[in-house]
Amino acid sequence: MTATPPDPAAAFKQQAAIKAASLVQDGMAVGLGTGSTAKFVVAELGRRVREEGLRIRAIPTSSVTEKQAKEEGIPLTTFGEQPELDIAIDGADEIEPRTLNLIKGLGGALLWEKIVASAAKQFVVVADASKYVDHLGAKCPLPVEVIPFGWENVARQLGELGAHVTPRRNRDGSFYLTDEKNLIMDCVFGPMIEPEKLGRSILEIVGVVEHGLFLHMACQTITAGPEGIRILTPQQD
């Protein structure tokens, strides 16, 4: 087994995560994100539950986060019991600093993440400062979740929208499967000028479940880097 190399941004991710976790108050219903930054949020909330007696109920955005939350002793709930969340805190792969538009899903959790974020009164994003881009798509592919049946045709149509499309695979060559047993198409579009239009076009393709563009959803981003913690809210045009 090969060891995972240490993450040079881990300390910044943790700083941003602890700051964001401080927004969570007693009695809140909380959406728990997925990824290497969100896991610090879950750890900090777990610490507060155990050491400070913080009372929260949470909905995780992936099976991985669900496992961590249970290990941390965070009580979980469902949308049946809790249709609206007070806050959701999650990571991001790219952040456009003016709008706080995001690309998410490099960890494969974009579908549950979008459901949780859209059920939250406040959607707060945590990241290290390397996630800022001038235009979404500048550094990352856009992950698109598609059902397995007919994926080849969906991939072709994503290509017609201008993407270079790669189905995500595990190290052993098998298809990567999401928590909903769907596939992910990683779509390199390059810098996006009109992400809203692109997002609508992607959703028109039959077989697409959801894409990783989170547009006009975040109310705040908390990032940390060598210059310290930076908190942004969307700029009004």
Ligand SMILES: O=C[C@H](O)[C@H](O)[C@H](O)COP(=O)(O)O
């Ligand atoms: O599917 C994964 C999620 O969208 C993550 O929140 C995103 O990939 C950021 O992950 P990380 O904090 O590990 O960079």
